[in-house]
Structure formats: structure tokens, C-alpha cells
Amino acid sequence: MNPTWVQHLLVLGTLLGARYTSADTAGSWCYEDPKCGPETWAALPQGHCNGTRQSPINIITPAAVHNPHLGVMSLAGYGDAGKLTSMENKGTTVYVHLADGLHLSAQGLPAVYTAKSFHLHWGQGADQPGSEHFINHKRFSMELHIVHTKNNLSKDVALKDPEGFAVLAFFLQATANARPSQHWDSFTQHLKKVALKGQQTYLDGSFSLRELLGSVNLARYYRYHGSLTTPNCDEVVVWTVFPDPILVPPGVVTAFTSTLSSTDSGARSQLQNNYRPLQSLGDRQVQASSTLRPEALISLLISTAAIAWHL
Ligand SMILES: *[C@@H]1O[C@H](CO)[C@@H](O)[C@H](O)[C@H]1NC(C)=O
Ligand SMILES: *[C@@H]1O[C@H](CO)[C@@H](O)[C@H](O)[C@H]1NC(C)=O
Numbered sequence: 001m002n003p004t005w006v007q008h009l010l011v012l013g014t015l016l017g018a019r020y021t022s023a024d025t026a027g028s029w030c031y032e033d034p035k036c037g038p039e040t041w042a043a044l045p046q047g048h049c050n051g052t053r054q055s056p057i058n059i060i061t062p063a064a065v066h067n068p069h070l071g072v073m074s075l076a077g078y079g080d081a082g083k084l085t086s087m088e089n090k091g092t093t094v095y096v097h098l099a100d101g102l103h104l105s106a107q108g109l110p111a112v113y114t115a116k117s118f119h120l121h122w123g124q125g126a127d128q129p130g131s132e133h134f135i136n137h138k139r140f141s142m143e144l145h146i147v148h149t150k151n152n153l154s155k156d157v158a159l160k161d162p163e164g165f166a167v168l169a170f171f172l173q174a175t176a177n178a179r180p181s182q183h184w185d186s187f188t189q190h191l192k193k194v195a196l197k198g199q200q201t202y203l204d205g206s207f208s209l210r211e212l213l214g215s216v217n218l219a220r221y222y223r224y225h226g227s228l229t230t231p232n233c234d235e236v237v238v239w240t241v242f243p244d245p246i247l248v249p250p251g252v253v254t255a256f257t258s259t260l261s262s263t264d265s266g267a268r269s270q271l272q273n274n275y276r277p278l279q280s281l282g283d284r285q286v287q288a289s290s291t292l293r294p295e296a297l298i299s300l301l302i303s304t305a306a307i308a309w310h311l
């Protein structure tokens with residue numbers, strides 16, 4: 001058999017297998033219908049959505065604690081376009097399956113984490129943003145989540161470990177004068193092939209994760225412990241949120257908000273506003289990475305310099 005076909009059969013097997021695993025046993029939930037929307041998630045049986053360490057949160061940057069041990073995130077294998085195997089419309093997001101070989105490590109993480117998939121959250125067009133996390137009360141156009149498990153654990157096993165998952169969160173911001181990105185254009189061109197819930201398409205190596213991330217500085221991030229942002233909202237995630245957005249032309253954002261449907265028939269069912277509302281921080285602490293200087297310290301230095309100047 002032609003090796004490409006063998007690879008496709010393997011991917012197909014993985015996709016079919018995934019259909020029947022516990023990832024889909026979270027009961028029925030949705031974003032926009034009040035009967036199954038986020039306000040109802042806390043009551044889902046076996047769920048954790050009513051917990052005290054939930055995500056997403058509003059990150060207040062002056063309140064973050066500077067941690068000099070949080071160094072640059074090292075992403076190995078993320079530049080390999082061949083690792084992005086297929087794209088699927090899950091009805092609640094667009095989901096990209098990743099092959100083995102993408103590894104995340106950094107000082108401040110308890111283990112090496114393996115990337116399994118990524119997906120996005122968005123609002124309603126380029127003017128109505130839909131990120132999940134906020135930075136200083138600001139919401140961005142979209143949010144990209146790369147989902148990893150600790151030491152390549154299976155999802156079911158990782159759900160039992162309070163640090164079983166590491167999710168990297170990157171913001172996308174629609175910007176009128178942003179430089180066009182051939183990589184995001186390739187990504188959005190595939191969306192037409194997965195317009196309906198349940199549709200999937202193989203990827204052709206035209207973009208890698210590293211290319212989608214553009215020039216975001218991997219040393220500047222916030223860290224906190226939280227949850228999955230979809231039911232069952234398990235409190236098993238080490239979150240890393242990069243505050244500097246990936247700037248994209250508005251057309252990249254509208255491709256998501258106008259092409260995808262949340263149902264398998266497509267009728268009156270655009271997949272939009274697929275974000276969970278903010279959750280309270282409670283008694284948790286957000287940490288700032290070593291190169292993110294606390295703003296309070298900077299303003300102190302500036303005012304000290306100003307006083308010294310006057311003296
Ligand atoms: C969620 O927790 C709060 C406080 O612990 C409680 O008052 C509320 O009834 C709970 N809601 C559900 C749906 O369990
Ligand atoms: C990681 O886990 C996947 C799925 O369970 C498995 O196919 C793969 O071989 C594992 N990789 C390594 C390096 O152990």
C-alpha cells in the first residue's frame with residue numbers, strides 16, 4: 001500500500017475511535033441556547049463546572065505575582081506542518097488533530113507535556129470579540145488553545161491528575177492594517193470543507209502551528225491553575241496565557257464566524273460566540289513570567305528616576 005494511504009487509514013482509525021471515547025460523555029451542552037448554555041453547566045451530572053478553580057478568568061496584570069523562575073516556553077516539533085493531520089467541525093469549535101511529536105517544556109512546568117490537538121473560540125464577526133480570557137478587562141477577537149497532556153498521558157488518565165493538562169492560550173486580534181498571513185489564509189481556506197458539524201478534512205502541510213503563532217514572544221506569559229472551559233470543566237489544567245495577540249486581518253476572524261455551522265444541517269445555526277463567560281479567580285494567584293516585569297515595579301522605577309532627576 002502507498003504510505004500516504006496507510007497514514008490516512010491510521011488517522012481515520014483515530015478519528016473513529018475518538019467518537020466513542022469519554023470525551024463525548026459530558027452530556028449535552030451548548031453555548032447559545034439558554035436550555036443548554038453555560039448557565040446550566042454547573043448542574044450537569046458528574047461535572048465540575050461549579051468548582052472554585054474554574055476558567056476562563058480576567059487577568060489583572062498589576063495583581064499578578066512576578067515569578068523569576070517562569071522562563072521561556074520551549075516548543076519542540078511545532079514547526080513541522082506534517083504534524084497537523086486533520087481538521088474537524090465539532091459543532092462547538094473547529095478542532096485540529098495533532099500527530100505524535102510536539103513537546104512542550106519549560107522551567108516551572110512539572111513535566112514535559114505532549115500536544116494532542118488545538119481549537120479556537122470566537123465571537124460574532126470582527127467587531128464582536130470572543131476570546132475566553134481577558135487581560136485587564138479587555139476581550140480579544142479570538143483565542144487559540146493548544147491542549148497538551150502530561151508525559152503523553154491519555155486524556156482519561158490526565159483527567160485524574162490536577163496538573164494532567166497544560167493549555168497554551170494565544171489571542172488573535174483583528175487589525176485593519178495587519179499584514180496578511182498566508183498561514184492563516186491556508187487555515188481558513190480549509191474551513192469550507194468542514195462547514196457542517198461532524199465534517200472533517202485531512203490537512204495538506206500548508207501551515208504549521210509555529211507559523212500560525214507568528215512572532216508572539218514565548219517568554220511573556222501569565223500562569224495559573226484552572227479548568228477545562230467546556231463540560232465537565234475538570235480542574236486539571238496548568239494554564240499559560242500569552243498577553244501579546246497575534247494580529248490578523250479582519251477577514252481571518254470573519255471566516256470563522258461566517259463559514260461554520262453548529263449543526264449537521266447548517267440551517268440557521270452559525271457557530272458563533274463559542275466562549276465560556278468569565279469565572280471568578282477566588283483565592284488563586286496569577287503569576288507573571290520572568291520577562292513580564294510587574295507594572296507596579298516599572299512605575300515605581302519611573303517615579304524614582306523622576307524624583308532623582310529633579311533632585
Ligand atoms: C453552585 O455552588 C453554589 C455555592 O457553592 C451553590 O449555592 C449553588 O447552588 C451551586 N449550583 C449548582 C447548580 O449546583
Ligand atoms: C503518545 O500517546 C499516543 C496515544 O496514546 C501513542 O500513540 C504514542 O505512541 C505515544 N507516544 C510516545 C512517544 O510514547
Ligand SMILES: [Zn+2]
Nearest residue numbers: 119121145229
Ligand atoms: Zn478551548
